[in-house]
Structures are given as structure tokens and as C-alpha cells.
Amino acid sequence: MAGRSGRWYSLRLEYDSSRTRSPWWTPILSVVLALLLCAVFIAANGMSPLVVYEKMFRGAFGTSYGFTETMVKAIPLLLCGLGIAVAYRISVWNIGAEGQLTVGAMAATAVTIYFPDLSSFWSITLMLVFGTAAGALWGLMTAVPRTHFGVNELITSLMLNYVALLALDYVVFGPWKDPKGFNFPGSPMFTAAQSLPVLGSTRLHIGLVFGLVAVLVYYLMIRFTRWGYELRLIGANPTAARYAGIHIKKHIIIVMLISGGLAGIAGMAEVSGVTHKLMQGISPGYGYTAIIVAWLAKLNPLGLIVTSVLFGGLIVGGYSVQTIGLPSSISEMLQGAILFFLIAGDMIHRFRIRRSA
Amino acid sequence: MDFTTQLLIAAISAGTPLLLATLGGILTERAGIIQLGAEGLMLMGAVTTCIVYIRSGNLILALLAAVAITALLGMVHSFLCVTLRANQTMSGLAMTLFGSGLSAYLGKSISGIPLPGSLPKLDLEILKPVPVLGELFGRLDMLTWFSLLLVLVLHLLIHHTSWGLHLRAVGDNPATADVMGIRVQLIRYCYVTAGAALIGLAGADMVLAYAPTWNEGLTAGRGWIAVGLVIFARWNPLRALFCAYFFGALDSLGFRIQLLGSAVPSYFLKMIPYIVTILVLMYLGYRNRNKPSGTPESLGTPYIREQRF
Numbered sequence: 082m083a084g085r086s087g088r089w090y091s092l093r094l095e096y097d098s099s100r101t102r103s104p105w106w107t108p109i110l111s112v113v114l115a116l117l118l119c120a121v122f123i124a125a126n127g128m129s130p131l132v133v134y135e136k137m138f139r140g141a142f143g144t145s146y147g148f149t150e151t152m153v154k155a156i157p158l159l160l161c162g163l164g165i166a167v168a169y170r171i172s173v174w175n176i177g178a179e180g181q182l183t184v185g186a187m188a189a190t191a192v193t194i195y196f197p198d199l200s201s202f203w204s205i206t207l208m209l210v211f212g213t214a215a216g217a218l219w220g221l222m223t224a225v226p227r228t229h230f231g232v233n234e235l236i237t238s239l240m241l242n243y244v245a246l247l248a249l250d251y252v253v254f255g256p257w258k259d260p261k262g263f264n265f266p267g268s269p270m271f272t273a274a275q276s277l278p279v280l281g282s283t284r285l286h287i288g289l290v291f292g293l294v295a296v297l298v299y300y301l302m303i304r305f306t307r308w309g310y311e312l313r314l315i316g317a318n319p320t321a322a323r324y325a326g327i328h329i330k331k332h333i334i335i336v337m338l339i340s341g342g343l344a345g346i347a348g349m350a351e352v353s354g355v356t357h358k359l360m361q362g363i364s365p366g367y368g369y370t371a372i373i374v375a376w377l378a379k380l381n382p383l384g385l386i387v388t389s390v391l392f393g394g395l396i397v398g399g400y401s402v403q404t405i406g407l408p409s410s411i412s413e414m415l416q417g418a419i420l421f422f423l424i425a426g427d428m429i430h431r432f433r434i435r436r437s438a
Numbered sequence: 439m440d441f442t443t444q445l446l447i448a449a450i451s452a453g454t455p456l457l458l459a460t461l462g463g464i465l466t467e468r469a470g471i472i473q474l475g476a477e478g479l480m481l482m483g484a485v486t487t488c489i490v491y492i493r494s495g496n497l498i499l500a501l502l503a504a505v506a507i508t509a510l511l512g513m514v515h516s517f518l519c520v521t522l523r524a525n526q527t528m529s530g531l532a533m534t535l536f537g538s539g540l541s542a543y544l545g546k547s548i549s550g551i552p553l554p555g556s557l558p559k560l561d562l563e564i565l566k567p568v569p570v571l572g573e574l575f576g577r578l579d580m581l582t583w584f585s586l587l588l589v590l591v592l593h594l595l596i597h598h599t600s601w602g603l604h605l606r607a608v609g610d611n612p613a614t615a616d617v618m619g620i621r622v623q624l625i626r627y628c629y630v631t632a633g634a635a636l637i638g639l640a641g642a643d644m645v646l647a648y649a650p651t652w653n654e655g656l657t658a659g660r661g662w663i664a665v666g667l668v669i670f671a672r673w674n675p676l677r678a679l680f681c682a683y684f685f686g687a688l689d690s691l692g693f694r695i696q697l698l699g700s701a702v703p704s705y706f707l708k709m710i711p712y713i714v715t716i717l718v719l720m721y722l723g724y725r726n727r728n729k730p731s732g733t734p735e736s737l738g739t740p741y742i743r744e745q746r747f
Binding site: 096098122126174176226230231232233235236237239240241242243244247248250251254255369372373376408410411412413414415416417418420421424425427428429432 | 474478514518522523524525527528529531532533534535536537538539540542543544546654658659662663665666669703705706708709712713715716719720723724727731742
């Protein structure tokens with residue numbers, strides 16, 4: 082036990098709480114260690130980890146098709162991750178991005194169902210507005226219990242994820258089911274006017290621009306506005322912020338609206354840009370992966386772009402190992418392991434080995 | 439067997455995994471460590487039980503394996519939160535993500551294979567004549583009885599023994615406990631590990647008594663509901679019993695209503711437990727806005743001996 086006497090011959094572990102900045106290479110090291118840990122599990126299953134990892138890497142970054150797919154997956158991760166980063170700035174633990182994304186996708190689909198004949202511009206605009214609003218509303222439903230009833234937002238946001246997924250099941254099996262869809266649970270196909278423009282013949286859609294613009298806005302807001310300053314202040318020292326007269330409750334509601342809204346945009350972009358219809362499994366856990374994306378990037382805007390591409394690659398790589406008979410949940414396992422090593426790494430460097438007198 | 443008895447049995451059968459997980463959460467959090475990894479731990483307990491039971495055919499071995507694996511994960515959580523003083527929220531989230539990924543990965547080979555047996559029932563002839571409850575007692579399995587016993591044992595432990603006093607001291611004010619010579623870190627390690635093992639047992643009960651085959655993500659948020667139940671129960675094992683059965687009843691109520699041929703789509707009935715969780719937490723938050731909520735006072739703050747406040 083480090084805290085007690087920790088004597089081992091004449092060496093002693095000392096905890097130095099002032100060393101709050103972990104070195105820049107901890108995220109990289111944690112990814113490497115997570116790969117090593119999961120290699121053990123893969124080997125135990127009788128596969129060669131090297132073969133599996135090579136397969137994953139080639140699948141995600143090896144071909145131009147794989148790379149654009151990775152970018153396609155990176156878009157919702159970037160948008161959700163950004164939303165999560167905003168909330169985590171002031172220690173609001175939003176883990177409801179999955180549900181917020183789902184309701185965003187549902188609201189966008191509602192536009193296509195109830196206003197089928199709008200022009201392209203109006204369709205996309207309305208879908209974007211509705212998607213954002215639905216996500217933001219879902220975020221609000223997490224924020225208000227926290228600010229006015231003292232309910233931990235972790236539980237609320239997670240419960241709402243399940244509610245959102247059940248609501249999705251209801252609409253794709255029920256009222257919005259495609260009558261021409263051979264009884265397959267899903268909405269009718271979107272028309273060209275209801276689909277986001279894509280790059281050439283790839284599946285890479287304009288949502289990437291939404292993501293990059295959002296990152297830029299986030300950076301500028303955090304850096305140069307009063308609001309961003311207040312967020313940073315609350316993040317650094319909530320007690321001091323409260324004494325300085327900052328309304329923390331107001332900020333919690335604002336960040337949850339932003340957080341949910343961004344995830345809602347991600348959901349809208351996903352249905353309108355990638356799947357072109359609403360169906361079950363619209364998100365292979367983007368909302369959860371985005372938590373790690375945000376944490377690995379240390380909430381830093383540039384870092385977010387890098388980590389969302391990396392994790393987009395991890396998801397695509399997870400699909401590509403299915404061809405050699407491994408479940409794609411391998412990437413989920415890696416993600417959890419990365420997060421473990423990351424939070425451990427953030428703390429480990431605070432310990433120093435000292436010669437005890 | 440009238441409707442009420444059936445509902446009660448269903449409530450107990452759905453409520454037992456919740457109860458075990460809640461008790462595990464109570465033990466962990468009483469020691470001052472937040473446990474948000476319940477979902478992942480339950481999944482790991484469930485998948486371990488399935489694999490070992492299907493491969494060996496030995497129920498006891500399967501239960502022991504589930505407890506051992508989740509205890510090991512509990513030690514990882516302790517190491518991160520107690521020794522390294524890492525962010526407890528993030529560690530729990532990592533546990534949930536890692537547990538759901540790893541359980542899906544390990545369970546791929548046994549997905550959909552029915553378990554070779556189920557939990558032995560304890561037939562108590564003595565209790566049969568008891569009005570109303572007699573019917574129930576004849577149908578409870580071993581783990582349910584164990585969980586009932588555990589409620590009593592933990593209640594006595596926490597409130598009526600010196601061990602429990604130490605545990606509460608460590609959760610409320612570790613600095614004072616440390617001064618009194620209580621080994622804070624050791625106690626935290628023990629209870630976090632034991633709590634994780636209980637949550638793993640909850641996962642085992644889930645597949646043995648409730649859903650007799652492994653399916654990816656079969657806990658469907660019950661681990662998180664248990665996290666909420668710890669708060670409803672105000673970190674108190676006796677209250678946990680009632681809260682868990684109440685939720686078990688909600689869980690099975692939707693299913694029963696469907697059987698009766700209700701017009702409400704089943705998706706909305708399945709939402710009930712999740713929505714009620716939020717509403718009850720809001721109600722409690724509103725009611726206790728000016729009262730202590732029973733939270734262990736140092737919940738979530740790592741203890742560092744050198745620090746003075």
C-alpha cells in the first residue's frame with residue numbers, strides 16, 4: 082500500500098498531488114498497453130494477436146475504401162465526443178450521447194415521413210433543426226433532474242439511452258415501418274432530396290464539415306468568449322466559480338443542451354448521410370465510444386479530431402476481423418481497456434520513488 | 439396460482455439479481471468508493487457462469503468462477519481508485535465498457551446454448567401452510583434464499599458490529615478513521631472486492647434464474663438500475679430488499695400486461711423500469727432537498743493521508 086508505509090528495502094513511493102499534468106505520451110502508451118492486454122485474450126482464444134491486429138489496421142487504414150469508411154465512422158464520434166467534452170469541462174458526466182443520437186436520428190426521420198415533398202434545401206434544414214432540437218431536449222431531460230432535483234446525471238442519461246432505443250424499436254416496427262420493406266423493421270428509404278451530399282462515389286458525407294465547423298466553434302468559444310472562460314473556471318474550481326457569482330446550474334443546463342444537440346446532429350447525419358433510412362442498430366455504440374474519444378483527447382479540440390479518426394478505425398477494424406471469424410466486440414473490449422490504462426496513466430506519474438531516510 | 443402470486447414470484451425472480459447487485463453496490467459505496475461498473479461486472483458474472491456451466495456441467499464451479507472473476511475486476515477497480523486515486527466515475531465507466539466488450543467476445547462461442555440445468559429449489563414443507571406467502575416459499579431457489587440471508591447479515595454487519603462501524607467510518611470520514619488506527623486502504627480494498635463479487639453473483643443469477651441462455655448484453659441496463667437502487671435504498675440493505683422487489687415487479691408487470699393482451703405496444707411497457715428509476719430519483723431528490731440523503735460523506739473522494747483539509 083503506497084499510502085501506508087510502502088517500504089521495500091529503502092525505497093518509498095511518494096504521492097505528489099501537485100503533478101496534475103500527465104506527460105503527452107500517456108494516451109499513446111495506454112493504447113499500446115491496451116493492445117497488449119487484449120492480445121492476451123485473443124491468444125487465449127487460439128488466434129494470433131498479430132494477425133488480428135494487422136487485419137484490423139489494414140481494414141481500417143489500408144485501403145482507400147477502408148479509410149473513407151473510417152472517416153464515415155469518425156463523424157458521429159467527433160460530434161458526440163465534442164458534446165461530451167463540453168459537458169466534461171465542468172464535470173457533467175453525460176453518458177447519454179447514444180440516446181441523444183438516437184432521438185436525433187428519429188426526429189430527422191420524422192421530417193421525411195411527415196413532410197415528404199419538401200425541396201432538398203428545406204428537407205435537410207428541417208431535418209438538421211429537428212434532429213438538433215430532439216437531441217438537445219434529450220440532454221435537457223438529463224440536466225433538469227440534476228440541477229433542480231439533485232439527481233446524478235449519469236444514471237438519468239443512461240436510463241434515457243434505453244428509453245430512446247425502445248422508442249426507436251417502436252417506430253421502426255410500428256408506425257414508420259416501410260410498407261414496401263418486406264416486413265423488415267425500418268423506415269422507407271430517403272429520397273435524394275432528403276440525403277446529405279457525399280464526396281464522389283464514396284460514402285463520406287458533408288457531416289464531416291459539420292463536425293469540423295463544430296470543433297472550430299468549440300475552440301473559439303472556449304478560448305475567446307466569456308462563456309468559455311466561465312466554463313474553464315467552473316472546471317478548474319467550482320467552489321471559487323460559485324463565489325465569483327457564476328450560475329453553475331445555468332451552465333449545466335447549457336452544456337447539456339449543447340451536448341445533446343451535437344449528438345442529435347450526429348444522429349441526423351447518420352440517417353441522412355449514411356443509412357438513408359431509420360432502422361435498428363443505427364448506432365453501433367457511437368455514444369459510448371465517444372466518451373473515450375473525448376477522454377483520450379483530454380477534451381482538446383485538435384485531439385478530438387485525431388482520436389475520433391483513430392476510434393472510427395477501431396470500429397471499422399472490428400468489422401473486418403469478422404471475416405476471420407472473430408466477433409467485432411473485440412473493438413469494444415479494446416476501448417474499455419484503453420480507458421482503464423488511460424485513467425491509470427493519468428495518476429501513475431504522480432507517484433515518485435524516493436529513497437527513504 | 440392467482441395473478442398476484444404469479445406476479446409476486448415473477449417480481450422476486452426478476453428482483454433477486456437487482457437485489458444482489460444493489461447489495462454489492464451498497465458494500466462498495468459504504469466504503470466510500472463509487473461503483474459505476476455494475477453493468478459490466480454483471481455481464482462478466484453472467485458470461486463466466488454460462489461458459490463454466492456449459493463446459494463443466496458443475497453449477498457450484500460456475501458460481502465460484504463468476505465470483506472469482508468479478509472479484510478480480512473489483513481489485514482492478516480498487517487498485518485504480520484506492521491506490522492510484524484515479525477518477526472513480528471514469529474507472530466505473532471503463533469497467534462497464536470493458537466488461538460488455540469482453541463478455542460479448544467470450545460469449546460468442548456459447549451464444550444461445552441453453553444451460554444444462556437451473557438453480558435447485560428449496561422446498562420448505564414447514565412454510566407451506568403459511569397464508570399467502572406459503573405458495574412463494576415453495577418456489578424460491580437457493581440464490582434467492584441466499585440473497586435474503588445476505589440482507590439480514592449485511593444489515594447486522596453494517597449497523598451492529600464493530601466491523602460495520604469501521605466500514606461506515608471509512609466511508610464517512612477516512613481521515614478520522616485513519617487517526618483511530620483503522621486501515622482505510624485495506625478496508626476499502628476488501629469491501630470493493632467483495633461488492634464486485636456480489637454484483638458478479640447478480641449476473642450469475644440473471645442467467646440461472648431469469649434468462650437461461652447467454653445473449654450479448656443480456657443485462658439490458660439492470661446494472662445501472664442497481665446503481666440507482668443503491669441511492670433509493672439510501673445505502674441500507676433492508677431498504678434494498680423492498681426497492682429491488684419493487685423494481686422486479688415493475689420489470690415483470692410489463693411482461694404480464696402483454697400476456698393479458700393489452701393494446702399498449704410492448705416497447706412502452708419495457709420503458710417502465712427506466713422511466714420510473716428517473717422519476718423516483720427525482721422524487722427522492724425533491725423530498726430530501728434539505729435533508730441528508732444517507733450518502734457516505736466521502737463517497738467519491740480518494741483519501742490521501744498527507745492532505746489536510
